[in-house]
Amino acid sequence: MAAIRMARERARTEVTAEILRAARDQLAEHGAAGLSLRAVARELGMVSSALYRYFPSRDELLTALILEAYGSLADAGAAAQARVGRAEHRRRWLVTCRAVRRWALAHPHEYALIYGSPVPGYLAPKETIEPAARVMLLFLDVVRDAGAAQALIAGPAQGRPPLASRLEAQLRSVTDEFAADVPELVLAQMFYGFSQLLGMVSLELYGHFVGSLDPTEPFFDYAMSTTVDLIGLTAS
Amino acid sequence: MAAIRMARERARTEVTAEILRAARDQLAEHGAAGLSLRAVARELGMVSSALYRYFPSRDELLTALILEAYGSLADAGAAAQARVGRAEHRRRWLVTCRAVRRWALAHPHEYALIYGSPVPGYLAPKETIEPAARVMLLFLDVVRDAGAAQALIAGPAQGRPPLASRLEAQLRSVTDEFAADVPELVLAQMFYGFSQLLGMVSLELYGHFVGSLDPTEPFFDYAMSTTVDLIGLTAS
DNA sequence: TGTACATCAGTGAACGCGCGTTCACTGATGTAC
DNA sequence: TGTACATCAGTGAACGCGCGTTCACTGATGTAC
Numbered sequence: 001m002a003a004i005r006m007a008r009e010r011a012r013t014e015v016t017a018e019i020l021r022a023a024r025d026q027l028a029e030h031g032a033a034g035l036s037l038r039a040v041a042r043e044l045g046m047v048s049s050a051l052y053r054y055f056p057s058r059d060e061l062l063t064a065l066i067l068e069a070y071g072s073l074a075d076a077g078a079a080a081q082a083r084v085g086r087a088e089h090r091r092r093w094l095v096t097c098r099a100v101r102r103w104a105l106a107h108p109h110e111y112a113l114i115y116g117s118p119v120p121g122y123l124a125p126k127e128t129i130e131p132a133a134r135v136m137l138l139f140l141d142v143v144r145d146a147g148a149a150q151a152l153i154a155g156p157a158q159g160r161p162p163l164a165s166r167l168e169a170q171l172r173s174v175t176d177e178f179a180a181d182v183p184e185l186v187l188a189q190m191f192y193g194f195s196q197l198l199g200m201v202s203l204e205l206y207g208h209f210v211g212s213l214d215p216t217e218p219f220f221d222y223a224m225s226t227t228v229d230l231i232g233l234t235a236s
Numbered sequence: 237m238a239a240i241r242m243a244r245e246r247a248r249t250e251v252t253a254e255i256l257r258a259a260r261d262q263l264a265e266h267g268a269a270g271l272s273l274r275a276v277a278r279e280l281g282m283v284s285s286a287l288y289r290y291f292p293s294r295d296e297l298l299t300a301l302i303l304e305a306y307g308s309l310a311d312a313g314a315a316a317q318a319r320v321g322r323a324e325h326r327r328r329w330l331v332t333c334r335a336v337r338r339w340a341l342a343h344p345h346e347y348a349l350i351y352g353s354p355v356p357g358y359l360a361p362k363e364t365i366e367p368a369a370r371v372m373l374l375f376l377d378v379v380r381d382a383g384a385a386q387a388l389i390a391g392p393a394q395g396r397p398p399l400a401s402r403l404e405a406q407l408r409s410v411t412d413e414f415a416a417d418v419p420e421l422v423l424a425q426m427f428y429g430f431s432q433l434l435g436m437v438s439l440e441l442y443g444h445f446v447g448s449l450d451p452t453e454p455f456f457d458y459a460m461s462t463t464v465d466l467i468g469l470t471a472s
Numbered sequence: 473t474g475t476a477c478a479t480c481a482g483t484g485a486a487c488g489c490g491c492g493t494t495c496a497c498t499g500a501t502g503t504a505c
Numbered sequence: 506t507g508t509a510c511a512t513c514a515g516t517g518a519a520c521g522c523g524c525g526t527t528c529a530c531t532g533a534t535g536t537a538c
Contacts, residue, residue, distance in 0.1 A: 007501090007502095008501070008502070008512095008513085008514095011514090012514085015514085030356065031353070031356040032356075033269045033356045034356050034357075036490075036491060036492080037491085037492065037493090038490070038491065038492080039490090039491095046515075046516095047515070047516055047517065048491090048492080048493090049492095049493075049494080049495085049515080049516075049517080049518095050514070050515050050516075052492095052493075052494090053513080053514055053515075054514095057492080057493085058491095058492065058493095112352075112353035115438070115439075115442070115444075116352050116353030116442075117267070117348035117352030117353050117442065118442060118443075120266065120267040120268075120269045120270050121270070124443070129447065132444065160461070160462070160465060161461075163458060164454045164457065164458065166454045167449075167454035167455055167457075167458055170448065170449055170450070170454065170455070171449075173448075174448050188455070188458055189462075191449060191455060191459075192432065192458075192459050192462055194435075195432055195435035195436040195439055195459065196428065196431055196432040196435055197435065198435040198438065198439060199430075199431035199432055199433065199434040199435020199436065199438065200431040200435065202351070202434065202435065202438060203351075203431055203434060206351065206352075206353065206354060207354075207360070208351075208368065211365065212406065212409075212410050213403075213406055213407075213427060214406070218400045218402045218403035218406065219403055219406070219424070219427060221400065221403075222399060222400065222403055222424055222428075223427075223428050223431065225396070225397075226396070226425075226428055226466070229396060230462070230466065243534090243535095244479095244480085244481095244534070244535070247481090248481085251481085272523075272524060272525080273524085273525065273526090274523070274524065274525080275523090275524095282482075282483095283482070283483055283484065284524090284525080284526090285482080285483075285484080285485095285525095285526075285527080285528085286481070286482045286483075288525095288526075288527090289480080289481055289482070290481095293525080293526085294524095294525065294526095
């Protein structure tokens, strides 16, 4: 009985996976706003109402795609990091940035789904917070390891005035939860670099560098090394 | 005759302006994807087909809104700059950044229209390039003035390896066109800071700082002063 | 100044389209005795 | 092992909706003589 019941469940998870795959294809081709249950059903040779056996609404399907996108990006970043020695902090940060950029260029609509303007009429549920954090943790990991290994030389930002107390409190509550041993200043720099990365990737992706910093690799490399120097990441 | 003809023309430009105003309202409320000719016509008490006397298609209306948005942002930045002495380079950069952020928070959908993910099915025509450049020129102006006044101290980035030759060539072709006297390195830093700014604003606007850097002002201030130090902008 | 004509803004109906979601149904798969 | 019943995936028609765009039209405004 258990084995047979399993068969039905297996069918269910398989169809669910196929729906997600088709939805991902639709998303990749037409973007989030163009993603429709009917189109997904069509691609699968099903009738649109059949999808409601698997997803209670279009929004739930969108949520699933968002979770997938964060996961896919985080996986890409983690895979890139895995190819670099854990002690090579500087290179580790750089390959993570490059992986994010490469992923974004390869999956522009998925990138737009998670870091672009929100889909109209859709409100991201709380479940998306944790997978979103996974991406940021990639970068946090690097600076935490570097900090633990005393591989954060006093970067140029070190000589600057102390952090505003309000900012320091916010940062401390982040470190308390995720990275107890990272100094607040380093965390602030990490957020700074992360913002810079996403800004650069968005501008490139949406065509704002066409005609000036185009192709964008040289500027991207320059910007990343600037960030890495700012944070003060060194090799060992 | 001329005066009477003017009357008709004046009516035309007035209605055109009203359509744009209504479209802007729609955009502000429902976002670009939710902007529909019919809704605009409805708000004006017109019949939807009447709009075709003024805009040949929805895309043309969208283009007009995009041009307006760039203009509105550039105006906000310019107004902010006007309140600061031309020699106060550092403050001038900072108020420009703050103006961009404030404008974005006040006009999220217009910001999304120009710096967010592209509207599906819409391809920005060439006319949008020049007004987009106006925004970037706000920042270029600051560093150009600062450079001309020898107010760019050797920032921390100065000790770094020289720019890649490909990047330098790209930057030179930008300076050739817009700011002959800005060193390439400074221009690169300007692009870096601009990307950082937009990344930060996008992340804040789309909720990625909720629960960590929230409220975002303290981090914003920190990030901006970091950038300003990086570029090496000083007061005089 | 008055009349015939041209221009043009706005109307209203219609086109064909695609969408999300509901609902009563069929028929196969699984379950209990 | 066989039979009566329950579950559940998938169907197909229908709902009400809003969209962009076209088109023949009316009637007011402007123009030429």
